[in-house]
Amino acid sequence: MVVTSGKKGQRKGSRQLASIPGVSAKVYRRRRTVVSILALLIVVVLAITGFALFSLLSPSNGSAGDLATIPSADSTAETAVPAAKPDTPASAVCNEAGIKVSGLVDKTSFAADENPKLTLRVTNTGEAPCDINVGTSQMEFKITSGNDSIFNSKDCQADPTDLVKNLKPGASETANFTWKRNRSAQGCASVAAMPGGGGATYVFVATLGKWASDKVIFQLQ
Known part of the structure; x- marks a missing residue:
C-alpha cells in the first residue's frame, strides 16, 4: 500500500512540474x-x-562683437546706411530769381578823416535752401562818380577764392570792405590822383557773381 501510494505520488508530482510555463527561445x-x-x-x-x-x-570662429557687426539676411539699405537727417541742407544751385544782393554804406556823408565802410549782403529770398558761391572770386565793390570809375576791388585783388555756402530761405551772408578813399586802375596800376571831397557825390554798387545791388549814394566832405 505504501509503495503503491509513493508511485502515484511521484506521477502526480511530475504532472505538477510540467504545468509550470517556461521561457521559450522566441x-x-x-x-x-x-x-x-x-x-x-x-x-x-x-x-x-x-x-x-x-x-x-566651445568658442566660435568669430567673437561676439564680430557677429554683431554682420548684417542679417533681411537687413535693408536703411539699416546699413544711416538715413539723412531732416535738417540736411539741399544741394541745389540758387537760381537768379531767388537771390538778392544789396549794397550798404555805414553813412551817407563822411568827414575828411573818415573812410566809408562798404557792405555786400546776399540774401536767399526763395522758398528752398540752395548753394551759392560767396567767395572773393565772385565779389566786386565798385565806386563811381558820374562817368568816372573811381575804385574797383577787383583791380588789385590778390588770390581770389571760392566759398560755397548753403543759404536757407531768408538767410543772408555779408562781406565788409573799408574804402580808403583811393583810386584804382585795372592791373593794379598806380594812380596818383585822389577822389575829391567838399561834398562830392559817389555811387557804390556791390556785385556777387551775376547779381548786382541797387546804387547807393554817399558824399565825401
Whole structure:
C-alpha cells in the first residue's frame, strides 16, 4: 500500500512540474531585441545632448562683437546706411530769381578823416535752401562818380577764392570792405590822383557773381 501510494505520488508530482510555463527561445530573442533598441536610443540621445552642449560651450570662429557687426539676411539699405537727417541742407544751385544782393554804406556823408565802410549782403529770398558761391572770386565793390570809375576791388585783388555756402530761405551772408578813399586802375596800376571831397557825390554798387545791388549814394566832405 505504501509503495503503491509513493508511485502515484511521484506521477502526480511530475504532472505538477510540467504545468509550470517556461521561457521559450522566441520570447527570449524578442526581449533581447527590445533591450537592444532601448540601449541604442539611449546612446543616440546622449550623443545628441553631448554635441549640443559642446556647441554651446566651445568658442566660435568669430567673437561676439564680430557677429554683431554682420548684417542679417533681411537687413535693408536703411539699416546699413544711416538715413539723412531732416535738417540736411539741399544741394541745389540758387537760381537768379531767388537771390538778392544789396549794397550798404555805414553813412551817407563822411568827414575828411573818415573812410566809408562798404557792405555786400546776399540774401536767399526763395522758398528752398540752395548753394551759392560767396567767395572773393565772385565779389566786386565798385565806386563811381558820374562817368568816372573811381575804385574797383577787383583791380588789385590778390588770390581770389571760392566759398560755397548753403543759404536757407531768408538767410543772408555779408562781406565788409573799408574804402580808403583811393583810386584804382585795372592791373593794379598806380594812380596818383585822389577822389575829391567838399561834398562830392559817389555811387557804390556791390556785385556777387551775376547779381548786382541797387546804387547807393554817399558824399565825401
